[in-house]
Amino acid sequence: MSGFTDRVETALADRTLKIAVERTAGTAEAKRAVAVDAFPDFERARDRAAAIKDHVVANLGHYLEQFEANAVAAGATVHWARTADEACRIVIDLCKAAGAKSIARSKSMLGEEIGLPHALAEAGIGRIETDLAEHIIQLADERPSHIIWPAMHKTREQISALFKARHRTPHEEETIAAMAESARRELRTQMLGADVGISGANFLIADTGAVCTVTNEGNAELSLVPPRVHIVTAGIEKLVPSMAHATHMLRMLARSATGAALTQYTTFYTGPKRAGDHDGPEEMHIVLVDNGRTRMRAEGLAEMLRCIRCGACMNHCVVFRQIGGHAYGGTYPGPMGAVLTPVLDGLAASRELPSACTLNGKCQEVCPVKIPLPTLLRGWREKSWREGLEPTSMRAGIGLWAWVARRPALYRLGTGMAQRVLRLWGRNGWITSLPFAGGWTRHRDMPVPRGGTFMAQWKKQNRR
Known part of the structure; x- marks a missing residue:
C-alpha cells in the first residue's frame, strides 16, 4: 500500500469520493443531532x-x-x-x-x-x-x-x-x-x-x-x-x-x-x-x-477500550470528511483509527495518522462514551517525538519555530510580516496558491488574513 501522503493526495483529487462521503456522513451528522436533542439528559x-x-x-x-x-x-x-x-x-x-x-x-x-x-x-x-x-x-x-x-x-x-x-x-x-x-x-x-x-x-x-x-x-x-x-x-x-x-x-x-x-x-x-x-x-x-x-490497558490507552464502534467520531471529523476512510490505511479510519492503528500496526508505520488530526475536539464532543481522543492522539505525537520517528525536516522546522517563539519581539515581527505578505497573494478574499505551500493550496483555498495579528488585536482589545 502507498504511503499516507500519497493516499491523501489521491483522495483529495477524487471529487466523486467527496460527494459519496458527504452524502453519508453529512446525513449521519444531521440525524444524530436530531436524535440527541430528543434524548433527555443525554450528557x-x-x-x-x-x-x-x-x-x-x-x-x-x-x-x-x-x-x-x-x-x-x-x-x-x-x-x-x-x-x-x-x-x-x-x-x-x-x-x-x-x-x-x-x-x-x-x-x-x-x-x-x-x-x-x-x-x-x-x-x-x-x-x-x-x-x-x-x-x-x-x-x-x-x-x-x-x-x-x-x-x-x-x-x-x-x-x-x-x-x-x-x-x-x-x-x-x-x-x-x-x-x-x-x-x-x-x-x-x-x-x-x-x-x-x-x-x-x-x-x-x-x-x-x-x-x-x-x-x-x-x-x-x-x-x-x-x-x-x-x-x-x-x-x-x-x-x-x-x-x-x-x-x-x-x-x-x-x-x-x-x-x-x-x-x-x-x-x-x-x-x-x-x-x-x-x-x-x-x-x-x-x-x-x-x-x-491488554497492552492498551497497561500503556495508558485504557480509555480507548470504551469504544463501542459507533462511527460518530468519523462522521464529524473534518479530516475524514475530506479524505474518506481508505486514506488512513488501517482497519479503523478516522479519529478512532488514528489512535488504534499505531497499536495494531506499530507507531513507526503509522505515526502520520495522529499528526493529521487538527485537534479541534469535535470527536470527543460527540463520542457517546466520552473517549478523550485528542488527548490520546497528542500522546502518540509525543511518543513519536521522543522516539525520534519524526523526519529531520520537521524536527528542524519545529526547532526553528520554537527558537523564534521564545523571543516575543521577533515572533510578533515575523507574524506581522507574514500577514502582510499573505495579503499580497490574495484574490477576492482568498489565497489559491502559495510558494512552498502547495500541499495546503493544491486542493483548498485559504482566506486572506483580515485585521491585525492575534497579539495586535489582543492588545487593542485590552486597551478599551
Whole structure:
C-alpha cells in the first residue's frame, strides 16, 4: 500500500469520493443531532456509558471469567486468542472440523482487524458477505472505508454499475429498491445454504453468556441461525456486566451511529439450539480476542477500550470528511483509527495518522462514551517525538519555530510580516496558491488574513 501522503493526495483529487462521503456522513451528522436533542439528559447518559465501560475494563478478568462460565453453561464453547493470527487459526480449524464448504459472514470489524477474510481465502474456504455494504465491498474487491457504512466511499451510481456487472440477475430500474432487491436475490440462497455462520459481537453479556448483534438488514439472523455452526469473534473489551447495562449501551450506540432510537434488528444469542427449539445452530463457538487490548490497558490507552464502534467520531471529523476512510490505511479510519492503528500496526508505520488530526475536539464532543481522543492522539505525537520517528525536516522546522517563539519581539515581527505578505497573494478574499505551500493550496483555498495579528488585536482589545 502507498504511503499516507500519497493516499491523501489521491483522495483529495477524487471529487466523486467527496460527494459519496458527504452524502453519508453529512446525513449521519444531521440525524444524530436530531436524535440527541430528543434524548433527555443525554450528557448524563454519556457519563453513565463511560462509567460502565471503565468499570468493565478495570475488572476485565472478573467479567471474562463470568462470561465464559455462563456461555459454557448455555452450551457454547469459548476459545481464547492472544493475537490476530491465533484467532484466525481457531476459526479456520473450526470451519474445517465442520466440513464447511461455504460460510456466511455477518459484518464484523473485529474480523477485518484480524484479517479473517484473507485467512479464509488462503485456506480455500469460500465466504459470502451478507451485509449489503460488505457485499458491495466483496464484489469490488476493496476494503471497508467506514465501520458502520463500509461502502460509503461509493456513490449510488457506482454501485448500480457494479451490480450490473457482477450479479446473475441484476436490476433493471435505477432505483435503490431495485438494487436492494438485486442484492437480496443474489445473497439469500447462499445465506440459507451456508454450513457455517460467522459474526462479530456488539456486546457480550457477562451474567448470561449471551452475544448481542446489532444490524439494520436482518442479514445476521439469516446467516447465523440456519447454519449448523455459529462462530463469534469478539474483542475482550465488548463485555458489559448485565442486560440492563447492555440496554443502556444500545440506546447510546444507535443514536450515535445512525441517529435512530434503536436499530432494526437487535438480537441476543445464548448458546446453540436446545431441545424444543425450532431452529438454531447445533454448535456455537465464541473466540475472545486480545490482539493488543491488554497492552492498551497497561500503556495508558485504557480509555480507548470504551469504544463501542459507533462511527460518530468519523462522521464529524473534518479530516475524514475530506479524505474518506481508505486514506488512513488501517482497519479503523478516522479519529478512532488514528489512535488504534499505531497499536495494531506499530507507531513507526503509522505515526502520520495522529499528526493529521487538527485537534479541534469535535470527536470527543460527540463520542457517546466520552473517549478523550485528542488527548490520546497528542500522546502518540509525543511518543513519536521522543522516539525520534519524526523526519529531520520537521524536527528542524519545529526547532526553528520554537527558537523564534521564545523571543516575543521577533515572533510578533515575523507574524506581522507574514500577514502582510499573505495579503499580497490574495484574490477576492482568498489565497489559491502559495510558494512552498502547495500541499495546503493544491486542493483548498485559504482566506486572506483580515485585521491585525492575534497579539495586535489582543492588545487593542485590552486597551478599551
